[in-house]
Amino acid sequence: MTSPAAPPAAPARVSLFRIAIAIAAVILLALLALPLVALVVRIPPGDLIARLGQPLVIDALRLSLLTTVAATLLVVVLGTPLAYLLAMKRLPGQRAIEILVMLPMVLPPTVAGLALLMAFGRMGMLGRSLSAFGITLPFTTLGVIVAEAFMAAPFYVLAARAGFLSVDRRLLEAARTARASESYAFRRVLLPLALPGLGAGAAMAAARALGEFGATITFAGNLQGVTQTMPLAVYLALQSDLEAAVALSVLLLAVSVALLIALRAAPLAWMGNSNADRRRP
Amino acid sequence: MLTADVRSRRGAFALELSLAAEPRSTLVLVGENGSGKTSFLRLLAGLDRPEGGRIALGDRVWFDAASHSFVEPEHRSIGYVPQDLALFPHLSVRENVGFGLRASKRPDAEVRERVDALLARFGITALADRKPGTISGGERQRVALGRALALEPGLLLLDEPFASLDLPTRRGMRGEMRRLLSGLPCVTVFVTHDPMEALAFGDQIAVLEDGRATQVGDRDDLLRHPRSAYVAEFLGLNRFVGRVVARGDGVAQVACDGGTLSVVDPGEGDDVLVVVAPREIVLSRERPAGSALNVFEGAVDELTPEPPAGERLRVRIASQPPLVAEVTRASAESMGLAPGVAVFASFKATGATVFR
Numbered sequence: 001m002t003s004p005a006a007p008p009a010a011p012a013r014v015s016l017f018r019i020a021i022a023i024a025a026v027i028l029l030a031l032l033a034l035p036l037v038a039l040v041v042r043i044p045p046g047d048l049i050a051r052l053g054q055p056l057v058i059d060a061l062r063l064s065l066l067t068t069v070a071a072t073l074l075v076v077v078l079g080t081p082l083a084y085l086l087a088m089k090r091l092p093g094q095r096a097i098e099i100l101v102m103l104p105m106v107l108p109p110t111v112a113g114l115a116l117l118m119a120f121g122r123m124g125m126l127g128r129s130l131s132a133f134g135i136t137l138p139f140t141t142l143g144v145i146v147a148e149a150f151m152a153a154p155f156y157v158l159a160a161r162a163g164f165l166s167v168d169r170r171l172l173e174a175a176r177t178a179r180a181s182e183s184y185a186f187r188r189v190l191l192p193l194a195l196p197g198l199g200a201g202a203a204m205a206a207a208r209a210l211g212e213f214g215a216t217i218t219f220a221g222n223l224q225g226v227t228q229t230m231p232l233a234v235y236l237a238l239q240s241d242l243e244a245a246v247a248l249s250v251l252l253l254a255v256s257v258a259l260l261i262a263l264r265a266a267p268l269a270w271m272g273n274s275n276a277d278r279r280r281p
Numbered sequence: 282m283l284t285a286d287v288r289s290r291r292g293a294f295a296l297e298l299s300l301a302a303e304p305r306s307t308l309v310l311v312g313e314n315g316s317g318k319t320s321f322l323r324l325l326a327g328l329d330r331p332e333g334g335r336i337a338l339g340d341r342v343w344f345d346a347a348s349h350s351f352v353e354p355e356h357r358s359i360g361y362v363p364q365d366l367a368l369f370p371h372l373s374v375r376e377n378v379g380f381g382l383r384a385s386k387r388p389d390a391e392v393r394e395r396v397d398a399l400l401a402r403f404g405i406t407a408l409a410d411r412k413p414g415t416i417s418g419g420e421r422q423r424v425a426l427g428r429a430l431a432l433e434p435g436l437l438l439l440d441e442p443f444a445s446l447d448l449p450t451r452r453g454m455r456g457e458m459r460r461l462l463s464g465l466p467c468v469t470v471f472v473t474h475d476p477m478e479a480l481a482f483g484d485q486i487a488v489l490e491d492g493r494a495t496q497v498g499d500r501d502d503l504l505r506h507p508r509s510a511y512v513a514e515f516l517g518l519n520r521f522v523g524r525v526v527a528r529g530d531g532v533a534q535v536a537c538d539g540g541t542l543s544v545v546d547p548g549e550g551d552d553v554l555v556v557v558a559p560r561e562i563v564l565s566r567e568r569p570a571g572s573a574l575n576v577f578e579g580a581v582d583e584l585t586p587e588p589p590a591g592e593r594l595r596v597r598i599a600s601q602p603p604l605v606a607e608v609t610r611a612s613a614e615s616m617g618l619a620p621g622v623a624v625f626a627s628f629k630a631t632g633a634t635v636f637r
Contacts, residue, residue, distance in 0.1 A: 168367070170363060170365060170367040171367050171369060171370075173326075173328050173354070173361075173363070173367070174361065174363060174367035174368075174369070174428075175369075175380070175384070176327075176328070176353070176354040176355050177326050177327075177328070177354045177355075177357075177359055177360075177361035177438075178361075178380050178381035178384060178428060178429075178431075178432075179355045179356075179381045179384045179385045179432060180355055180380070180381075180384040181355055181384070184384045185384075188369075188372075188380070188383075188384070189369055192371050193370070193371055
């Protein structure tokens, strides 16, 4: 007998698809989380603080912060105009330029380091002219900054370009019909509205610079206090003092998490804002 | 005096227009979407560059194909109110209005004084520190007008200025805009798809079809002598030339071919032209009980879908005088409208626009 009013409850069917998805997701999350947990629990907090006081760690931290900030500034100062051009103008060879800008993202960092050496090394293409001006890049702190900027530039330029592109063209046209020169429209309309994108790009570039290892060690070497940034110090410490390596790593992890939070918070805050702006009473 | 003679091509679309307008006058470009209205405004503003022709305001030549001269938008004496207004979302109302003054590096005191005057003129002083996203559509409209007029432009460009407003706001803003435009010393070019707006605002009206002006003339010229079936259709189907035969309580009785209409008394003048938008006409199967002064009975003559989507139907009614109404497909179905069915067509006195 079938009664249309009360159909029998369908058997709770758990789809195989959902189970497969859940398992895959859990495995990957575990793969991502476990090593970090292992790293953090490896060393007691008291030990951690003591380790962080070592000259090796202090030197590396100081150098890392200095070079990360400098490389990020370099990338922002030089990358903003390039991002503006890429977003607003039709450049000759636009595609080639875009590929060039993205290349460091996919290039193995050691290859990048070697390429930098070929260009700016003592025997390199520009190295001799640079040393005539008293500028030496390889195996100097300046070299570390250049290597980090090389690796971080695409992250900033691409995000900044996207930021500029996200600004409604009609606002820029409105600015121009209200007598704004290109530079005034840039300062007063484009830049403030693209700022969240630029900020996100700068944070990503900083994160990339902070973690940079391959290009730095190839191009600038591994000299404590001069070119030995935190990732390099971790690598070095690993060969002699595992505890120090762990302490450095935990510190790097903390800085990375902080950057990531800043990265996520910036666009979210911006979106919250623009939603409020769009609200109609 | 604005003289614009432009040729421009974008893909398959070609624009070819030659228009002129005097200071203190409004030139309205009316046409359907895609007829080239906005393209023409952009050429005037300098946001796009024509392929040929010449644009000049007074003795300033903004574009001349012959001498390869082109003046960038920021160096043209224009005020531009784009369709979506394009207010700067991160700047306050005050900063939006003062944007052009600041951009042209006027002294602080002058900027403050003129912005204050504009805010007062548009009744938005209380909103000075608000962001455009937090004020109403009508208020945003005033901000955009303030921004456009801050530098006392020689040419004011208005692109569908009422399109972004809801209906009640639109009615109010129309009167306000008319008063504003009549007091401006500049040339105004006003673009709309709404024939009623064109008739209400245009000292001179250009009807645009496929990038060309098929008729340019004043209101009377267009209404009384539509040069093409398209223009006649476009300007509205219910046009009646008539004479005021009685007046009272602000309502005038107009005798025209086939019947008498009750309209809002236009004041002076007895020879009038009455236009009733098809959407103002309400159809019903029973005699309407409402307050509409104009009720006409007749049989449905013809039903034609209103392009492009065909969501609405035009209903031609063999009443005295004959009328054309526009209804939704759904209401036509629920009323059982079909050729031969007897209906009542009614509209309020305020639903008719009267021209002297």
